Amino acid sequence: MRKRYSLEEKRNIIIDYIKNNPNATHRSIRKKTKLHVNRTFKSLGEAFHLAGVNSPRAFKTKTKEE
Numbered sequence: 013m014r015k016r017y018s019l020e021e022k023r024n025i026i027i028d029y030i031k032n033n034p035n036a037t038h039r040s041i042r043k044k045t046k047l048h049v050n051r052t053f054k055s056l057g058e059a060f061h062l063a064g065v066n067s068p069r070a071f072k073t074k075t076k077e078e
Contacts, residue, residue: 022052023062030063 017025029045030036038056041049053059060067 017047019052022047026052026059027063030059030065034065035068 025045026041026047026049029041033040038049041047041056049056049059053062057067
């Protein structure tokens with residue numbers, strides 16, 4: 013039977029994984045940790061921001077002026 017993690021424990025597991033694997037994708041996080049990023053954070057960009065790691069991709073949409 014799987015252990016049930018609290019929301020804070022899930023967040024810490026995902027943040028630790030991102031710190032150890034800065035090029036992590038949504039799919040790799042889901043496969044390795046068995047947790048869904050969008051259920052614990054608003055977005056993958058937020059998870060990278062809280063982990064203190066520069067994301068390998070741009071998660072913000074740019075306007076025509078940018």
